[in-house]
Each structure stands twice: as structure tokens, then as C-alpha cells.
Amino acid sequence: MAGKPKLYYFDGRGRMESIRWLLAAAGVEFEEEFFETREQYEKLLQGGSLMFQQVPMVEIDGIKMVHTRAILSYIAAKYNLYGKDLKERALIDMYVGGTDDLMMLILVFPFLSDEDKEKQLAVIVQKATSRYFPVYEKVLKGQNFLVGNNFSWADVHLLEAILMVEEKKSDVLSGFPQLQAFKKRISSIPTIKKFLEPGSQRKPVPDDKYVETVRRVLRMYYNVKAI
Amino acid sequence: MSGKPKLHYFNGRGRMEPIRWLLAAAGVEFEECFIETKDYLTKLQTDGSLLFQQVPMVEIDGMKMVQTRAILSYIAGKYNLYGKDLKERALIDMYTEAMMDLSELLMSYPFQPEDKKEQHLANAVDKAINRYFPVFEKVLKDHGQDFLVGNQFSRADVQLLEILLMAEECKPDILAKFPLLQQFKAKTSNIPTIKKFLQPGSQRKPLPDEKDIQKARKIFF
Numbered sequence: 001m002a003g004k005p006k007l008y009y010f011d012g013r014g015r016m017e018s019i020r021w022l023l024a025a026a027g028v029e030f031e032e033e034f035f036e037t038r039e040q041y042e043k044l045l046q047g048g049s050l051m052f053q054q055v056p057m058v059e060i061d062g063i064k065m066v067h068t069r070a071i072l073s074y075i076a077a078k079y080n081l082y083g084k085d086l087k088e089r090a091l092i093d094m095y096v097g098g099t100d101d102l103m104m105l106i107l108v109f110p111f112l113s114d115e116d117k118e119k120q121l122a123v124i125v126q127k128a129t130s131r132y133f134p135v136y137e138k139v140l141k142g143q144n145f146l147v148g149n150n151f152s153w154a155d156v157h158l159l160e161a162i163l164m165v166e167e168k169k170s171d172v173l174s175g176f177p178q179l180q181a182f183k184k185r186i187s188s189i190p191t192i193k194k195f196l197e198p199g200s201q202r203k204p205v206p207d208d209k210y211v212e213t214v215r216r217v218l219r220m221y222y223n224v225k226a227i
Numbered sequence: 228m229s230g231k232p233k234l235h236y237f238n239g240r241g242r243m244e245p246i247r248w249l250l251a252a253a254g255v256e257f258e259e260c261f262i263e264t265k266d267y268l269t270k271l272q273t274d275g276s277l278l279f280q281q282v283p284m285v286e287i288d289g290m291k292m293v294q295t296r297a298i299l300s301y302i303a304g305k306y307n308l309y310g311k312d313l314k315e316r317a318l319i320d321m322y323t324e325a326m327m328d329l330s331e332l333l334m335s336y337p338f339q340p341e342d343k344k345e346q347h348l349a350n351a352v353d354k355a356i357n358r359y360f361p362v363f364e365k366v367l368k369d370h371g372q373d374f375l376v377g378n379q380f381s382r383a384d385v386q387l388l389e390i391l392l393m394a395e396e397c398k399p400d401i402l403a404k405f406p407l408l409q410q411f412k413a414k415t416s417n418i419p420t421i422k423k424f425l426q427p428g429s430q431r432k433p434l435p436d437e438k439d440i441q442k443a444r445k446i447f448f
Contacts, residue, residue: 052325052358063317069296070320077313090292090301097294098279131279 005030005060008044012210013203014107015068016056018160020202022072024195025156026079032201035217076153088148095146095154099161102132106164110206111224120226121168128165133176140178144185159186167205232257233286235271237446239439240432242295243283245386247431249299251424252385253306259430265446303382315377322375322383326390329359333393337435348397355394360405363387367407373414388415396434
């Protein structure tokens with residue numbers, strides 16, 4: 001029985017944010033259930049809804065899907081954002097792998113001590129500007145989208161990553177004219193433009209309240225070290 | 228110009244091993260180029276061979292592929308080991324992502340500092356026995372079939388076998404409470420391409436020894 005996909009997570013970005021982005025980009029409306037208490041989470045656990053006892057979990061097309069990459073791949077394929085053949089898929093998977101590695105550096109950020117935050121910020125900027133951005137800058141020379149001259153999951157993921165890094169260092173795209181143009185171009189795609197407006201289901205930069213909620217509900221991540 | 232796929236990595240399991248398994252299971256011959264020194268890794272990083280300056284890298288069908296997941300997905304898709312439709316793919320992806328998490332724990336065990344080893348192993352074993360193995364045991368029990376998804380051999384079966392063997396290397400009786408996983412292990416090991424890969428002289432890599440660990444530390448850390 002198909003209805004809207006339903007997302008089970010905290011009221012914050014974490015690993016679920018990329019999924020919100022992709023659904024929104026595909027123009028798919030979705031519902032969300034937010035964990036506020038440990039009891040809510042345990043109820044889900046005991047009910048057997050979390051295959052490997054972890055979130056994100058997305059109820060979609062009758063399946064309770066877990067594992068972010070699996071969920072993203074499913075959505076991308078379902079809504080034709082995964083290229084037209086195996087080789088385009090391969091490129092998309094490679095590019096998304098890169099932006100995922102970059103975003104993972106930012107994912108842990110709110111959980112770090114103040115001292116580690118400073119170090120991590122330097123790592124994020126260094127990796128973004130020397131390892132990842134140059135790759136996408138080069139790919140985008142002479143084309144509007146990353147793969148196959150068509151809008152795909154890779155473009156959504158890259159935009160998300162760019163904006164996240166800019167939140168940490170606002171001028172990080174100076175020196176990357178292709179990425180600046182890309183950011184403008186993709187941001188103006190109607191579904192994405194809508195997602196970027198206030199009132200959408202996009203979540204804000206994680207704050208202390210978010211960190212406290214995650215720790216309380218999961219009883220984990222009390223002592224996170226910078227990678 | 229395609230020939231055999233060519234794998235670029237160090238002479239050990241690491242993140243390349245699931246790729247070796249999958250190619251072998253699909254009956255695909257492959258070549259390997261081993262990174263022996265930090266200088267050689269640096270050379271690969273600076274000559275543009277590595278998209279994000281990282282290995283594994285696999286030269287296949289005219290592409291220099293990086294990112295383990297991307298490589299595994301491509302091979303699975305090419306050799307029909309990825310289910311028959313989107314929903315089977317979804318199941319395969321969920322199972323293999325979980326297996327990768329467990330594999331990460333098991334794989335990193337030999338590289339832990341001495342004082343952290345025992346705790347790391349205990350955690351890996353706990354996760355295997357309480358989080359991951361029960362799920363796959365139940366999947367096999369519920370449908371009563373030989374393969375994890377869609378009654379057809381897929382990358383999920385290859386990866387599960389690899390994980391079961393890795394887990395047994397850490398704790399030989401780890402499958403004691405999982406009769407169906409034991410059966411799965413026996414049956415899947417007998418598939419001709421896999422049986423061949425499990426024999427001495429294949430390109431399957433052994434557990435790292437102290438020398439390998441020191442070498443990897445020098446090249447990668």
C-alpha cells in the first residue's frame with residue numbers, strides 16, 4: 001500500500017539529511033516522525049522495525065528500509081536520478097562516494113570537544129579544497145551536470161555538500177568558478193529552490209540541543225573523537 | 228580497450244578483498260598491481276590515476292574506478308549478481324551495507340594497538356552475534372531458500388560467506404548458535420567459482436601477519 005514515504009529519525013540533519021534532499025529534489029512529499037525520547041526509540045527497536053537496530057529508517061513502498069546508502073540508491077533509481085546505464089551509474093556512485101566522505105567529516109563535528117572542533121574544521125576545509133572540490137570543478141568544465149548531461153543524485157549530493165562546507169567557511173568556493181555556477185544553477189531547479197526556502201523540511205545546522213537529543217535517545221556518542 | 232580488470236592495492240585484504248571475492252565468484256579473471264612502497268602510492272596519487280587520491284582502484288572497461296561500493300555495484304550489475312528488480316536490489320543493498328559495517332570491525336582488528344585489541348574483538352564478536360548474524364539466520368529461515376535474496380545467487384551471498392569466514396577467523400565457534408548460517412557457509416563454499424577461490428594458490432589474501440601490518444602502517448599512515 002503506497003502512501004508517502006515516512007522518515008524515522010531525530011529532528012535534525014545527521015544521516016537522514018541526504019535522504020530528505022533527494023526526496024525533495026525528486027519532488028516527492030514525505031512525512032517524518034522525530035525521536036524525542038528513549039522510550040520512542042526502544043518501542044521501534046522492540047517492534048522489530050529497525051533491521052540492524054539503527055536509524056535512519058524510511059518506510060517506503062511497503063519496506064522498512066535502513067542503511068542510508070541503500071535508501072538513497074533506491075530513491076535515486078525509482079525516480080530516475082541514477083543515470084541511464086551501468087557506466088553512468090558507476091560515475092554517480094563514485095562521485096557520491098566522494099561527497100559522502102566529505103560530509104561524514106562534517107557529520108561528527110557537533111559531537112566533538114571545542115578543541116577537536118577547531119582541528120576538524122581545518123581538516124574539513126583542507127579536504128574540501130584539495131581533494132574533493134578540484135575533482136568536481138574539473139568534471140563540470142563544459143557541462144551543466146556531473147553525469148551524462150542529465151540531472152542526477154550526484155548533483156543533489158554535491159550541492160548539499162557544498163552548502164554544508166560553506167556553512168563552515170563562507171568563502172570556500174572562491175577559486176572554484178565552475179562550482180559557484182553549479183551551485184547557482186542547481187539551486188534554481190524548482191524542487192530544490194522550494195527545499196531551500198524557509199518552512200521546508202530541510203533541517204538547520206545542528207546545535208547543542210540536537211547533540212543532547214541524539215545522546216539521550218541513542219545512549220551513544222558521548223565521547224566522539226575527530227577522525 | 229578492455230582486457231582483464233586490474234586491481235591496484237597493497238598485497239593484502241583491506242578494502243579490496245570483497246572486490247576480489249565478487250570477481251572470483253562471477254568467474255572473472257583479474258590482474259593485480261601491488262603497492263609496495265609509499266613512493267608508489269604517491270606516484271599514483273600525483274599522476275591522476277586516483278580520483279580522490281585513494282585506493283582501492285580498479286581498472287575495468289576503460290574506467291579507473293575508485294570507491295569500494297561503486298566498484299562492487301558495477302561488478303554486481305555487470306555480472307547479474309544484483310537481483311532482478313529494484314526491490315531485490317534494495318534488500319541486497321541493505322544486507323551488504325550491514326555486512327560492510329561488520330567487516331569494518333573485523334578487518335580493523337589486527338591493526339588495533341595492543342592495549343585496545345581485546346576490547347575491539349569483544350565488540351566485533353558482540354555485534355556479529357547479536358546484531359548481524361541473527362538477521363541473516365532469520366532471513367534464511369523465513370524463506371527456506373539457499374540464497375539470501377530472490378532465490379538467486381547474488382553479491383549478498385558472496386559477501387555473507389566472506390564475513391562468516393572472517394568472523395570464524397576471529398572466533399572459531401562464532402557460528403555455534405546459527406545452524407542455517409553454517410549450512411549456508413557449506414553450500415555456498417561449494418559453488419564452483421567460490422570453491423576455486425577458496426583453494427590455495429587463488430588470489431584470495433590471507434589474514435595479515437605482523438610484517439603486513441607494519442608495511443600497511445608505513446604506506447597508509
